[in-house]
Ligand code: SF4
């Protein structure tokens with residue numbers, strides 16, 4: 001088996017354990033699957049995120065451990081010569097939303113989100129990439145130029161207002177007609193350029209690089225502008241990340257490759273990661289912090305990129321990249337933050353954490369940052385994944401179960417407090433909340449910008 005991701009970190013996993021049950025084929029990938037010790041914790045619905053699909057269906061086959069059993073059968077040759085093309089394996093992985101809940105909460109940190117990427121990449125290699133997956137994954141490219149962006153925006157606006165077109169999209173492409181598709185903003189976020197003759201953000205102690213992801217740049221540029229304003233007000237010199245001078249597509253915004261990776265398009269994701277790495281090289285060498293806004297993008301840099309075989313630089317980047325709230329909390333702890341905030345005079349805010357934020361324990365940083373706002377009252381919603389998970393909730397066959405995941409805890413909690421403002425840092429989470437209970441969730445950068453003393 002030629003791996004699509006780098007699984008060498010599992011090289012010694014299960015070594016010396018007679019009961020490890022490592023499948024006969026699959027090499028280090030098989031070892032990553034076999035770290036499951038079958039203690040069935042994932043069937044007990046522990047407090048936390050794991051596992052949204054099992055929580056909804058109550059079918060053990062939809063738990064991480066259930067998926068491991070099918071993966072082991074596939075890697076032990078029970079599904080024939082081409083196990084990754086077998087529909088039984090595809091069915092086992094189908095409802096995994098890649099939330100990373102199991103990576104944090106399972107006793108042995110089974111990383112089913114990464115395993116699903118490998119499985120999907122292997123299936124793509126056998127059968128080609130489905131048309132809908134190309135469409136969803138290619139979002140950063142559809143948005144690359146002014147004309148293509150305008151065209152996409154017009155098409156999405158038309159589709160969202162025409163039930164006939166939405167139905168056609170469902171029949172041809174499998175995109176759920178009942179779902180509104182996110183529409184790009186009138187204008188994308190316009191990067192602040194570095195001073196002439198200077199390499200962005202590498203010269204001073206209070207330099208920060210702001211990485212504006214595809215979602216913030218094109219769909220909610222207000223968030224990027226708010227983060228820029230807050231960091232500047234806090235005394236940092238902020239540079240927005242620009243493409244490297246020798247980039248082959250300098251006009252196209254940089255992207256972490258998340259949309260490709262989540263659909264098993266590993267080569268395309270690697271290409272995006274390399275562009276980003278080249279742009280960040282000076283900042284990496286200088287140790288300049290890199291701050292980002294979208295949890296799934298930033299935590300991809302910290303986690304998934306280490307499986308792309310990108311060498312030492314990927315490791316260096318993983319240690320130098322921060323979520324916006326992590327950076328603010330870190331600087332506050334170091335007593336370097338100069339942020340004067342005023343009370344917002346709002347009712348108690350409900351906070352929904354992105355499952356990847358929860359998976360890396362970043363909710364502590366968010367709590368710390370929210371406590372910086374005087375008299376600010378908030379409560380974290382105890383919920384699993386919101387169920388949108390990027391493209392997942394937009395797919396015709398998954399739209400209903402996606403909403404059922406949100407209805408488990410998140411949406412009832414929000415409906416129970418109709419006056420409460422809502423905070424959600426994930427783009428997908430905000431989409432799901434808007435769709436499910438017609439609220440207007442905000443990113444913490446916008447909240448802090450509103451609280452600035454200016
Ligand atoms: S996936 Fe994790 S929690 Fe589930 S049975 Fe295996 S080891 Fe236990």
Ligand code: SF4
Pocket residue numbers: 049050051052053063064067095096097098099100101102103112113
């Ligand atoms: S990544 Fe999330 S959805 Fe997938 S198996 Fe793990 S807990 Fe379940």
